[in-house]
Amino acid sequence: MKEISSLIGFRPDIKVVDATLRDGGLVNDFYFSDEFVRDLYLANIKAGVDYMEMGYKASKEMFDVNKFGKWKFCDEDAIRGIVGDNNTELKLAVMADVGRCDYKKDIIPRSESVIDLVRVATYINQIPAAIDMIEDAAAKGYEVSCNIMAVSNAQEGELKAALELLGQSPVNVFYIVDSYGALYPEQIQRMADVYLNFAEKYGKKVGIHAHNNQQLAFANTIEACGDGVDFLDATYSEMGRGAGNCGMELLLGFLRNPKYCVYPVIRFIEKHMQKLKDEGIVWGYDYQYLMTGRFNQHPRTAIAFTKEKRKDYSEFYKEVIAQE
Amino acid sequence: MKEISSLIGFRPDIKVVDATLRDGGLVNDFYFSDEFVRDLYLANIKAGVDYMEMGYKASKEMFDVNKFGKWKFCDEDAIRGIVGDNNTELKLAVMADVGRCDYKKDIIPRSESVIDLVRVATYINQIPAAIDMIEDAAAKGYEVSCNIMAVSNAQEGELKAALELLGQSPVNVFYIVDSYGALYPEQIQRMADVYLNFAEKYGKKVGIHAHNNQQLAFANTIEACGDGVDFLDATYSEMGRGAGNCGMELLLGFLRNPKYCVYPVIRFIEKHMQKLKDEGIVWGYDYQYLMTGRFNQHPRTAIAFTKEKRKDYSEFYKEVIAQE
Numbered sequence: 001m002k003e004i005s006s007l008i009g010f011r012p013d014i015k016v017v018d019a020t021l022r023d024g025g026l027v028n029d030f031y032f033s034d035e036f037v038r039d040l041y042l043a044n045i046k047a048g049v050d051y052m053e054m055g056y057k058a059s060k061e062m063f064d065v066n067k068f069g070k071w072k073f074c075d076e077d078a079i080r081g082i083v084g085d086n087n088t089e090l091k092l093a094v095m096a097d098v099g100r101c102d103y104k105k106d107i108i109p110r111s112e113s114v115i116d117l118v119r120v121a122t123y124i125n126q127i128p129a130a131i132d133m134i135e136d137a138a139a140k141g142y143e144v145s146c147n148i149m150a151v152s153n154a155q156e157g158e159l160k161a162a163l164e165l166l167g168q169s170p171v172n173v174f175y176i177v178d179s180y181g182a183l184y185p186e187q188i189q190r191m192a193d194v195y196l197n198f199a200e201k202y203g204k205k206v207g208i209h210a211h212n213n214q215q216l217a218f219a220n221t222i223e224a225c226g227d228g229v230d231f232l233d234a235t236y237s238e239m240g241r242g243a244g245n246c247g248m249e250l251l252l253g254f255l256r257n258p259k260y261c262v263y264p265v266i267r268f269i270e271k272h273m274q275k276l277k278d279e280g281i282v283w284g285y286d287y288q289y290l291m292t293g294r295f296n297q298h299p300r301t302a303i304a305f306t307k308e309k310r311k312d313y314s315e316f317y318k319e320v321i322a323q324e
Numbered sequence: 325m326k327e328i329s330s331l332i333g334f335r336p337d338i339k340v341v342d343a344t345l346r347d348g349g350l351v352n353d354f355y356f357s358d359e360f361v362r363d364l365y366l367a368n369i370k371a372g373v374d375y376m377e378m379g380y381k382a383s384k385e386m387f388d389v390n391k392f393g394k395w396k397f398c399d400e401d402a403i404r405g406i407v408g409d410n411n412t413e414l415k416l417a418v419m420a421d422v423g424r425c426d427y428k429k430d431i432i433p434r435s436e437s438v439i440d441l442v443r444v445a446t447y448i449n450q451i452p453a454a455i456d457m458i459e460d461a462a463a464k465g466y467e468v469s470c471n472i473m474a475v476s477n478a479q480e481g482e483l484k485a486a487l488e489l490l491g492q493s494p495v496n497v498f499y500i501v502d503s504y505g506a507l508y509p510e511q512i513q514r515m516a517d518v519y520l521n522f523a524e525k526y527g528k529k530v531g532i533h534a535h536n537n538q539q540l541a542f543a544n545t546i547e548a549c550g551d552g553v554d555f556l557d558a559t560y561s562e563m564g565r566g567a568g569n570c571g572m573e574l575l576l577g578f579l580r581n582p583k584y585c586v587y588p589v590i591r592f593i594e595k596h597m598q599k600l601k602d603e604g605i606v607w608g609y610d611y612q613y614l615m616t617g618r619f620n621q622h623p624r625t626a627i628a629f630t631k632e633k634r635k636d637y638s639e640f641y642k643e644v645i646a647q648e
Contacts, residue, residue, distance in 0.1 A: 001517070002510045184578065185509060185543060186550055187325045193325070212539075214574055219543030226510055249611060250538055253618040254508065263641060269611065270637045287573060287593065289587060296575040313594045317587060 002226045014225065015050040016276040017226035018248060019209065021071050022053040022095050023240035027283045028276070030055060030069030036272050037071070037082050040236070045090050046264035047252060051117055053093040054079050059102045079114055093117035095147070096133060096297045098126040103133050110141030115275035117143040119175075124154045131169045138170035145207060145231070151191065152182040152296050155164045159194060167202030173231050174199060174206050178220065181213025181243055181293035185223040192227040203235045207231025210246050212238055212285050213293025217246040222254055236265060238275040242299035243305075282306055287313045291320045326550045334580040338549065339374040341557045342572060343494040343533065345395050346377040346419050347564035351607045352600070354379060354393030360596050361395070361406050364560070369414050370588035371576060375441055377417040378403050383426045397430075403438055410438045417441035419471070420457060422450040427457050434465030441467040443499075448478045451486045455493045462494035469497035469531060469555070475515065476620050483518060491526030497555050498523060498530050502544065505537025505567055505617035509547040514550040531555025534570050536562055537617025538610050541570040546578055560589060561597040566623035566630075567613035606630055611637045615644045 009073065020040060021032060037054075044052045055071030063072060070078045074094045086092060092115050096103050107118060118137040122130035130146055137144045146166050166174060174195050176188070183191070188208070195206045208224040208231070210217040219233050234251040236246035249269065252262040288302035291313075297320065305316050343375035344364060345356060361378075368376045379395030387396060394402045398418045410416060416439050422425050431442060432575035442461040454470055461468045470490050477484065490498060498519050500512070507515070512532070519530045532548040532555070534541040545556050558575040573593060576586040612626035615637075621644065629640050 001513055004514075007508075007510055160624075184331075184546060186546075187333055189325055190328075214577070215539050215542050215571070218539050222510075224507060247539070249614060253538070253614065263638065266611065266638045266641050270635070274635060287590065290573060290577065311594065311598060314587065314591045317590050 006226065008256070011097050011230070013205075013230045013256065014255065015262065016048075016248075016251065016255070017051040017053060017093065017207070017231055017235045018044050018049045018235065018265075019053045019245060020235040020239050020248070022054050023245055024241075024283070025055055025071050026241040027239060028069075028281050029067070030071040032069060032071060032242075033081065039268055039272060041082055041090070043236075043264040043268040045088050047248075047261050048257075048259040049090060049248070051091045051093045053095060053113075053119065055094060057094045057101050057103065057106050057118075059100055059106070061102065062100060064295065069092075074115075076108060076113055076115075078088065083114055091116035093119055094139075095119040095121055098122040098133065103119055103136055107137060107140060107142075115142065117145060119145045119147050120171075121147045121149055121177075123149055124151070124158055124162050127165055131165060134166075134169045134171045144171050145175055146171045147175035147177050147207075147209060149177045150179040150298070151177055152180050152187075158196065160198070163198035167198050167204065167219065172205060174204055175209055175231065176206065176224065176229070177209045178211055180296055180298060181211035181217065181289065182296040183216070183220060184214075185216065185219050188220045188223045189227055192224050192229050196228050205230045206263045207233065209233040211240065211293070211299075212243040212245060213289040213299065215285055217244070218250040221246040221251060237269050239273070239283055239307045242303055243285050243293070244283045244285065288316050291317055295320055295324060297323060330550065332580070335554070336581065337529075337554045338579065338581065339379060339555050340372075340572075340575065340579070340584065341375040341417065341531070341555055342368050342373050342559065343377045343557045343569060344559040344563055344572070345379050347569055348559055348607070349379055349393065349395050349540050350392075350565040351375055351563065352605045353391070355453075356393060356394040356395060356404065363592055363596060365406055365414070367560075367588040367592040369412050371572075371585050372581075372583040373414060373572070375415045375445065376559045377419060378439075379418060381418045381420045381425050381427065381430050381442075383424055383430070385426065398439075400432060400437055400439075407438055409541060415440035415442055415467075417586050419443045419445055420461075422446040422453045422457065422610050427460055431461060431464060431466075439466065441469060442520045445471045445473055445494075445501075447473055448475070448482055448486050453562050455489060458490075458495045467497075468495050469499055470495045471499035471501050471533060473501045474503040474622070475501055476504050476511075480518065484522070487522035488517065491528065496529060498528055499555065500530065500535055500548065500553070501533045502535055504622060505535035505541065505613065505621055506620040507540070507544060509540065509543050510540075512544045513551055516548050516553050520552050529554045531557065533557040535564065535617070535623075536567040536569060537613040538622065539609055540567070542574040542578075545570040545575060561593050561599075563597070563607055566607065566627055567590045567617070568607045612640055615641055619644055619648060621647060
């Protein structure tokens with residue numbers, strides 16, 4: 001049972017990371033208006049959020065800049081167009097995917113950038129490539145996290161080997177990423193235990209990025225928080241791929257640190273998020289995501305079901321179990 | 325940490341209770357079509373659900389039978405019109421509220437009824453009246469549960485006194501009812517511990533009825549299940565007052581007992597639940613329910629906000645905190 005003191009008090013080490021532009025960008029191809037991004041930046045500052053993820057550092061050789069909004073690429077000028085020199089307490093982050101970015105060229109030295117944190121996203125079988133990227137970013141002066149995606153599919157032995165390697169790298173934070181929304185809180189607790197053992201051994205922090213396929217993104221995030229995980233990802237209105245993420249409005253209501261304030265989040269949601277939905281941008285919990293999450297599958301089939309506006313849930317259920 | 329064996333195996337004592345007609349009836353004044361109720365009954369049988377709550381036993385002196393559907397009153401004939409003599413494994417339940425029913429007259433002996441379980445709903449300050457009802461129902465031959473509503477507002481000392489009294493009554497099951505959707509899983513764990521201590525002392529079972537104000541109804545239900553709570557309430561598509569309940573489609577996907585089958589639930593949802601929503605029946609998670617839940621308030625203001633189709637969430641937030 002968790003300590004009663006931690007149910008009332010708070011752990012100052014906790015960091016809240018707003019991933020709305022990055023994971024939400026997967027829903028609308030990163031076409032956010034400047035007003036949206038600027039208001040989100042200001043809301044995060046007022047709400048006491050610790051990090052704001054601006055988007056991806058994606059390769060312009062692999063991805064057509066005319067087919068995506070600018071937050072897929074996060075050019076330094078684009079970010080500065082919103083935040084200036086960012087003379088605030090809010091730190092800025094970008095995500096860089098193994099195999100989908102030109103990090104040596106596109107990630108400039110931190111001394112020339114407003115970015116603070118580079119989040120390296122990797123599958124467990126790409127850890128050596130991730131470590132190359134981690135070393136590059138650390139050498140350039142950044143804080144670095146390693147976000148191990150689809151961790152619900154990793155063998156415990158593999159995961160431990162990965163964390164052992166990462167422990168010896170200059171990474172600052174290991175992330176639990178439940179990409180498929182497949183994990184239950186009791187499994188998050190066990191996974192956090194594995195991560196925290198390596199984190200303690202190597203002086204690292206642990207983070208969590210949850211998906212809402214089974215309406216557990218918030219529950220899994222606060223479970224991890226109670227277990228000692230410090231970096232907590234959330235998005236406004238749960239905006240994110242497929243079933244979306246842990247809601248910022250839920251998470252800040254839970255955290256007891258008086259630096260956090262949910263009201264600016266509510267204001268932002270009221271002004272911007274219903275409008276996105278009215279424009280036809282679709283995300284969030286639905287039965288098709290429950291099904292892929294429950295069977296620990298990538299949500300791509302559920303996303304296609306959603307795009308096709310299908311409602312034949314029982315047929316989709318049969319398609320999902322046919323893939324088992 | 326929960327035992328790994330229980331993450332893979334299952335506890336045969338677990339009972340799943342479908343509360344769709346009863347809690348869902350609060351959303352549409354109990355006007356369900358006979359086809360809906362019949363299909364739900366058949367889906368529950370196929371899904372392996374243990375109990376189906378048909379509705380309330382409300383007083384016809386207090387409530388106008390012309391202003392509500394028949395499931396607010398659950399006349400024996402109405403139930404038999406759907407289930408015949410119910411020669412199935414599925415048990416039937418009704419809810420009776422303290423102070424809102426004529427139980428001495430309206431609850432007939434079990435030998436003349438298809439009902440198996442009477443669920444007595446009470447606030448903690450009405451326990452003596454609840455015990456009168458429990459004794460009446462037990463003497464008539466029924467299984468009886470006592471559902472302590474709004475338990476997030478009860479003092480621990482009061483709660484223990486209530487469970488002590490109930491322990492000495494002929495009730496079979498004590499229910500944790502998080503009417504306001506205010507509790508976090510870590511609080512559910514502590515509350516389950518209190519309930520289970522009295523249950524063990526007096527040879528009773530414990531149940532949980534959760535609300536989804538903070539997207540935690542499913543998480544709180546499986547937390548309680550992992551803690552040793554046996555009776556688990558759920559509703560199809562989370563249909564229930566305000567933010568709704570724990571989804572049957574979520575819960576059956578979690579439970580490992582092979583007797584449970586989620587496919588009939590999906591089929592029912594596909595046929596009936598979207599239709600209800602298209603008819604303008606509104607329930608489910610939304611920001612206004614998060615706010616009342618977080619501040620441990622009755623959802624009535626959030627329900628009014630919803631009915632008025634208001635979208636000024638930040639104004640509502642201020643109204644909620646003004647009540648603190």
